Amino acid sequence: MTRTQLEIFFGLILVSIAVAVIIYVGFTEEESMAEQVRSQHAEAIEVGAELFEINCSGCHGLKGEGIPGLAPGLNDPQFFTNRLDEAGWEGTLENYIVSTVSTGRTVSTRPELYVGGGKPAMPAWSQQFGGPLRDDQVLNLATFILNWEATALGDVELAELPTPGAEEAADPIARGEQLFASSGCGGCHAIEGISFGEVGPNLTQIAEVAATRKDGVSAEDYIRESIVNSNTFVVEGYQPNIMPQNYGQQFSGQDLNDLIDYLLTQE
Amino acid sequence: MIKNLNIQDLRSRTLELVDERVRIITAGLGLKELRAVMRGDPTTERPNPRYRVHITSFIFHIRPRYYEKASTWFTHTFRLGYLSVLFFLIEIITGVILMIYYVPSPEGAYESILLLHGNVPFGFLLRDLHRLGAEAMVAFVALHMLRTYLTGSYKKERSFTWLTGVALLLITLFLSFSGYLLPWDQLAYWAVTIGTSMAESAPIFGNEVNLLLRGAPDIGAGGLLRFYLLHVILVPLLAIFILSIHYYKVGREHGISLPARIEEGDLSKEEKKAFTQRIDYIPNLMNHEIFLACVVILAIVVMSAFFYNAPLEHHADPQKTPLDTKSPWYFLWIQGLLKLGDPVLMGIVVPTLVFLLLFAVPYIDRNPYRMMSKRPIAVAIGLLFVVALGILSFMGTPLFGIETPPAVRIVQDLAPEEGIGPLRAIPYDQLEPGVYEVGITDSTTLPPELALVFVEFENRIQEAEEAGDLPDAQGVMVIEDWQSDLRKVTPRIIWTDPESGEQKTYEKHIFLHLDRRRGE
Numbered sequence: 001m002t003r004t005q006l007e008i009f010f011g012l013i014l015v016s017i018a019v020a021v022i023i024y025v026g027f028t029e030e031e032s033m034a035e036q037v038r039s040q041h042a043e044a045i046e047v048g049a050e051l052f053e054i055n056c057s058g059c060h061g062l063k064g065e066g067i068p069g070l071a072p073g074l075n076d077p078q079f080f081t082n083r084l085d086e087a088g089w090e091g092t093l094e095n096y097i098v099s100t101v102s103t104g105r106t107v108s109t110r111p112e113l114y115v116g117g118g119k120p121a122m123p124a125w126s127q128q129f130g131g132p133l134r135d136d137q138v139l140n141l142a143t144f145i146l147n148w149e150a151t152a153l154g155d156v157e158l159a160e161l162p163t164p165g166a167e168e169a170a171d172p173i174a175r176g177e178q179l180f181a182s183s184g185c186g187g188c189h190a191i192e193g194i195s196f197g198e199v200g201p202n203l204t205q206i207a208e209v210a211a212t213r214k215d216g217v218s219a220e221d222y223i224r225e226s227i228v229n230s231n232t233f234v235v236e237g238y239q240p241n242i243m244p245q246n247y248g249q250q251f252s253g254q255d256l257n258d259l260i261d262y263l264l265t266q267e
Numbered sequence: 268m269i270k271n272l273n274i275q276d277l278r279s280r281t282l283e284l285v286d287e288r289v290r291i292i293t294a295g296l297g298l299k300e301l302r303a304v305m306r307g308d309p310t311t312e313r314p315n316p317r318y319r320v321h322i323t324s325f326i327f328h329i330r331p332r333y334y335e336k337a338s339t340w341f342t343h344t345f346r347l348g349y350l351s352v353l354f355f356l357i358e359i360i361t362g363v364i365l366m367i368y369y370v371p372s373p374e375g376a377y378e379s380i381l382l383l384h385g386n387v388p389f390g391f392l393l394r395d396l397h398r399l400g401a402e403a404m405v406a407f408v409a410l411h412m413l414r415t416y417l418t419g420s421y422k423k424e425r426s427f428t429w430l431t432g433v434a435l436l437l438i439t440l441f442l443s444f445s446g447y448l449l450p451w452d453q454l455a456y457w458a459v460t461i462g463t464s465m466a467e468s469a470p471i472f473g474n475e476v477n478l479l480l481r482g483a484p485d486i487g488a489g490g491l492l493r494f495y496l497l498h499v500i501l502v503p504l505l506a507i508f509i510l511s512i513h514y515y516k517v518g519r520e521h522g523i524s525l526p527a528r529i530e531e532g533d534l535s536k537e538e539k540k541a542f543t544q545r546i547d548y549i550p551n552l553m554n555h556e557i558f559l560a561c562v563v564i565l566a567i568v569v570m571s572a573f574f575y576n577a578p579l580e581h582h583a584d585p586q587k588t589p590l591d592t593k594s595p596w597y598f599l600w601i602q603g604l605l606k607l608g609d610p611v612l613m614g615i616v617v618p619t620l621v622f623l624l625l626f627a628v629p630y631i632d633r634n635p636y637r638m639m640s641k642r643p644i645a646v647a648i649g650l651l652f653v654v655a656l657g658i659l660s661f662m663g664t665p666l667f668g669i670e671t672p673p674a675v676r677i678v679q680d681l682a683p684e685e686g687i688g689p690l691r692a693i694p695y696d697q698l699e700p701g702v703y704e705v706g707i708t709d710s711t712t713l714p715p716e717l718a719l720v721f722v723e724f725e726n727r728i729q730e731a732e733e734a735g736d737l738p739d740a741q742g743v744m745v746i747e748d749w750q751s752d753l754r755k756v757t758p759r760i761i762w763t764d765p766e767s768g769e770q771k772t773y774e775k776h777i778f779l780h781l782d783r784r785r786g787e
Binding site for chain 2: 002003004005007008010011012014015017018021022024025026029030032033035036037038039040041042043045046047049050053063134135136137144147148150151155156158159
């Protein structure tokens with residue numbers, strides 16, 4: 001055979017193999033496209049989780065459990081079963097989330113339960129409405145929030161970490177700082193450089209201010225009283241009954257002491 | 268009438284009619300002749316109708332009737348020029364199909380790529396082919412130029428052909444780079460931001476060029492649309508125009524150069540005659556080119572189907588500068604240059620000079636000889652140039668000259684912002700929730716793949732502690748169940764800052780979902 005004939009012969013074989021490969025890809029394409037879709041959905045949840053932690057967890061809780069008096073829980077059966085009816089919403093829950101996140105809330109829909117983070121009650125998050133997030137980020141957030149359905153409805157139980165102690169700081173002030181963050185105090189109270197809440201009084205210089213609030217009451221006692229029973233003294237310009245009344249039950253004595261120690265460093 | 272008609276007649280009459288039609292389509296080749304061409308047989312008619320094709324057919328008129336034998340040797344050209352054109356063709360075909368699905372807007376672009384992957388049969392394969400073909404095209408064009416330089420095939424009547432060739436190199440680079448932006452992911456956004464900001468630093472008209480390219484001070488909808496239109500219309504048209512000139516010059520004017528030792532060497536008349544005997548384009552070279560096309564198509568299809576996945580990073584985010592920005596490999600040398608000094612000098616002046624020098628090579632090098640032994644300086648400069656490009660490219664990678672804080676570096680290497688990395692590669696069921704402390708947790712009790720990553724984390728922290736980068740370093744890796752099928756991994760490094768004596772902490776929160784692809 002001449003070289004030209006060999007080239008024609010092998011060329012035909014090579015092209016046949018290439019066609020065979022493409023046909024093979026065709027047979028597996030359905031499955032690999034489905035895998036792509038699953039992976040894209042998973043990535044949306046991962047990205048949404050990051051966004052939630054940075055932007056939303058301050059008011060809605062680190063794990064979406066909500067903060068009493070401030071903002072509702074999203075990792076919550078009521079949110080998945082009842083919320084659309086309650087709000088009279090015609091679309092899907094995803095539509096509802098996207099709409100709420102995008103435009104925010106000028107006033108709370110349930111002011112007796114959740115006052116929200118000041119004015120507006122919830123800021124608009126979409127760039128279309130003056131917020132910081134792009135629309136694809138809002139969608140990722142919605143995908144992440146919807147992924148709470150299984151745990152909220154109790155279909156899936158997540159194991160708590162066996163030893164949270166390893167994370168816990170030994171120093172009482174550092175523990176107090178962790179409690180301040182994890183209990184959602186920052187959602188309502190601002191401390192310069194740490195939190196931005198506007199519902200309650202600013203705590204940036206609370207160690208100094210607390211000593212002057214009530215005659216004859218030390219700063220420490222004033223803070224303790226304000227946490228456990230906030231209505232005994234309401235700072236001018238703020239409403240009573242907004243701060244949850246159950247912190248006395250929620251915190252252990254040690255928790256309370258650490259939190260107070262931490263707040264006393266804010267001067 | 269029926270009586271007059273016999274089968275023999277009918278058959279030859281039909282064949283005649285078919286033959287006539289075939290001749291019209293093939294620009295002069297009859298049925299018999301076509302068969303001979305396919306079999307590589309000599310011509311069946313006189314005068315040779317194969318030569319006529321080169322006059323009557325548009326496609327063939329830019330190809331020569333024949334080449335001299337020695338210039339068709341594989342080891343002389345390695346077919347690099349032809350392969351470059353072949354990849355260009357593959358780019359056009361795959362590119363036009365991709366255009367059906369692509370949306371050139373910042374809101375739609377990324378989503379359209381996700382849909383292409385998840386909702387278009389063969390969509391991912393097409394994108395792989397297009398991406399791989401582009402990379403190959405850049406590589407083959409560059410190699411083609413190197414070959415032409417080393418064999419001295421740019422001299423005398425080939426000077427202008429060389430010039431069009433350098434223009435085609437620039438066009439190829441721009442085509443590839445403009446395509447980079449289109450997926451609108453982090454990779455695209457930041458590579459093009461860096462590229463256009465280099466243009467911005469150019470003196471006098473830099474700001475105007477930048478505004479023209481981006482359509483606004485920052486890359487947005489305007490910039491994306493401009494790059495898209497440049498990528499799919501203007502630059503390809505320019506490429507086809509200059510490529511035609513390039514082909515015409517080679518095919519019709521001066522042909523492919525003979526190897527220098529045949530042209531200039533001390534050969535007897537008979538030898539020279541044997542080496543320069545005519546090899547007809549039809550059928551020998553045409554069949555050879557089709558064969559090469561078959562090889563390339565099989566190679567690129569197999570690569571795309573099984574070994575290569577075109578990268579797609581997170582959605583472009585102007586607010587989030589990636590930790591490791593990396594330009595495409597063919598521009599790494601410029602990134603390397605930029606690390607050496609002033610951005611105007613190194614980013615604009617030097618690369619411009621390099622390309623001007625490339626354009627001017629045939630006009631600077633007046634040495635008439637082509638053999639390497641007779642032009643040692645030119646060859647040495649060429650090789651030095653290649654070595655310099657290699658070194659600069661290495662300097663362009665993040666491995667060189669970038670100072671990342673050690674704790675950030677350790678976490679970034681385990682779980683990079685983009686791509687998979689060791690941590691994301693761990694199977695989901697092995698990410699056992701728990702608190703793992705460096706120096707305390709016994710890694711042998713962990714699931715095997717998690718143990719590997721944890722040991723790596725441990726070793727890196729201990730190395731950094733010993734090197735004095737992270738004094739009194741402690742490391743913790745916390746894995747928590749976060750949602751159903753979602754876990755959160757927090758690598759945390761605590762150390763004492765040597766200057767202030769304060770305790771510092773660096774941590775990163777990484778979310779891992781069960782269904783996320785764990786391989787490249």
